[in-house]
Amino acid sequence: MARPRTISDQQIVDAAREVFLEQGFSATTAEIARRAGVSEGTLFKRFSTKEDLFAETIGLSEGRSWHKEITDLVGQGELCDNLKRLARLIVHTARIILPPLMVMWSRGHAPGSHPRPERDPVAEDSAAIAAYLRAEITLGRLREMDCEVVADALLGALTSHVHRELMLGPGIDTEQYVEHLLDAWWTGLAPPAENR
Incomplete structure (x- = not known):
């Protein structure tokens, strides 16, 4: 049985927004995952690419x-x-x-x-x-x-x-x-x- 999600997609997006605002698009997914309190693997399970995550953080989606x-x-x-x-x-x-x-x-x-x-x-x-x-x-x-x-x-x-x-x-x-x-x-x- 899969573990329930403890960090929401919105929490990841909020962390990514902070990192992107500080570092721009050159921010690493490792830093975003660290800030969100998840692994990079989890990050990429929720958002398939860094571009998708960026699009979500600024409202493109x-x-x-x-x-x-x-x-x-x-x-x-x-x-x-x-x-x-x-x-x-x-x-x-x-x-x-x-x-x-x-x-x-x-x-x-x-x-x-x-x-x-x-x-x-x-x-x-x-x-x-x-x-x-x-x-x-x-x-x-x-x-x-x-x-x-x-x-x-x-x-x-x-x-x-x-x-x-x-x-x-x-x-x-x-x-x-x-x-x-x-x-x-x-x-x-x-x-x-x-x-x-």
Whole structure:
């Protein structure tokens, strides 16, 4: 019979967060395990890679539910409203992920100071947005465009809004920002009048 867990996954994540904040991504799994009070073997039974543990500590794993949500929106409802919904989901995710990253960077652990992780979450997010846009183009609900550029631009605008909010305090109200940003973009995204 297996022994019951005495250290929760959350306790391991909390210990890992402390170590990553102190040492950046170059922190060793041995140090994380020591701080959590578990063996490295236990650490890797719970989190298959150091990258997975890092993603969990900064909220990357919980923030990606919107990928499926936008896939389910293809061909449904008013497209401009769906894009605004997507924008709000991205802002919510950025508010979870950016603060711990900013703290880590402020301690001198810049992204270039560690090995490149196996996953590129920004590229994954951009690809999810681009796939959604391509699906809507196929249905004639959007005009032809370079979906990757539009996806990157949307992601950049929204994360920049959150970054500014975190650095300087509240600026433009998020609802107002999303509404006006997508209203302005809609002219360039909407299909020709004869397809509407």
